[in-house]
Amino acid sequence: MKRSWYATPYALWMLLFAVVPLLFVCWYAFTTPDGAFTTANFREFAKPRYVGVILRSLKLALYCTAVCLVIGYPTAWFLAGRGFNHAQSLVVLILLPMWMNLLLRTYAMMTLLDDNGVLNAALQALGLGKIHIIGTEGAVLMGLVYNYLPFMVLPIYTVLKKMDYSVIEAAEDLGCNPLRVFTRVVIPMSVPGIVSGVTMVFMPAVTSFAISTLLSNGKLRLAGDLIDYIFNQSSNPNRWNIGSSFSLMMLVLILISIGFLRKVDPDSEGGGMW
């Protein structure tokens, strides 16, 4: 028996449980419940009750990406600094929450931000009064940032770490001040990491499920929650088809992001995590 045959169970399993299910999504997305071809499922997007959710998802995912970049870049920059002895352990500490169940992380966030939670107790103790944040877009944004920040830090850190320090020294020798070194040398050289990080944050943020529902007391749905909601609409005979068309759109959006990523960062220098 040739050794290559050992890959048969692998090929079959992945075909049956990774490829075929996606074909089912495509099939349902383009058919009516009777099995006839249609593109009407995609027109559901334009309905006001759905369009609002989709726009909110895109908006919050963009905000989340921006906040992660603003927090993540300096973090990665500090971590990649020369002679920073604690960098290794800090990187592990930053990555650690990422491996913790998404639900548990969000649940923890919920506890912290609650009207009667620790944050408000602390604010009151400081005499700053209470703030109402749970249930608002602010809380959802915080939850998203909390969940996806590590995805921004890691690729930028990897790129900065690999950067040739002599290039910076050359710029300095040629009379560049530190600010110009940063804007003209460091940032341009870290673009692959930034693109990687932006994609890695934006993709899961825009498809996130449960985070928003939990942090907004069920008031604010995002695209991921919308898919769940549609599939559970037992009164709607089209629910599988419409749900599939939404899922397919989501998948296409992700594939476009990945294509974009490959184009900007073809050798995945950004050290993409997967």
Add this chain to the structure above:
Amino acid sequence: MVRNNRTVRSVRAVWMTLLMLFLYAPILVMIALSFNASVSRSQWTGFTLDWYVKLFHDPAILGALRTTIEVAVIATVISTVIGTLGAIGMHAMNAGMANVLINVSYLPMTTPDIVTGVSLMLMYLFCHVPLGKWTMIMAHIAFDIPYVLFSVMPKLKQMNPNLYEAALDLGCHPVKALYKVIIPEITPGIFTGALLAFTMSLDDFVISYFTSSDMYPNLSRIVYASTKLGVKPTMYALSTLMFATILILLILVNKRTKLENL
């Protein structure tokens, strides 16, 4: 990149402290509340283990715990076998064919969890397979396999290819050569892959949510359902235990590889 002068160092210290506070405050608060005697979320009224005792007397939670572990163990064993054999097979293939097969593994890793979950659910429903424990296990195997594959592949590349050939030349049966020569060489990779697969299985919420039913809930499902009924301290205790378990597993994985290389 950063010059090590005093200003930079102090800014860095403040920045990192705030970041760690942001990342760990929610988790630490949750852990603290799991030991809090009062149900209140802001008042500390004394240390107690009551919530943990309650947890282990709740049949629903114990059932979910059993389901979670059962699913994780079965999925890990099967995905480790399939993934390891897959890696060995692909290693022996020509590069073109192997590349196609490896790319299939990127599919579940890049597809959003919600789409993976929904797609599997559609397939099960179409084939009239009732959602339950086994549908969840099948799904877990599919997303665990790539982790095993990507842990074993590098070990195979490091291996001296002549060893296997030598074993065959010396009259070893191919199957015997597999477990006498190849497997011992790649055992560290297999073990890391299995640990990762187990962690991913324990950790999963979204895919399990769509491929199982309320009849066979796993722990994530119980946590999710309970959030709709208001927060209970037993859930903090459960979360703390789950966090501790994942932490221990990751320390084990990290000892074998470096987390950031994954």
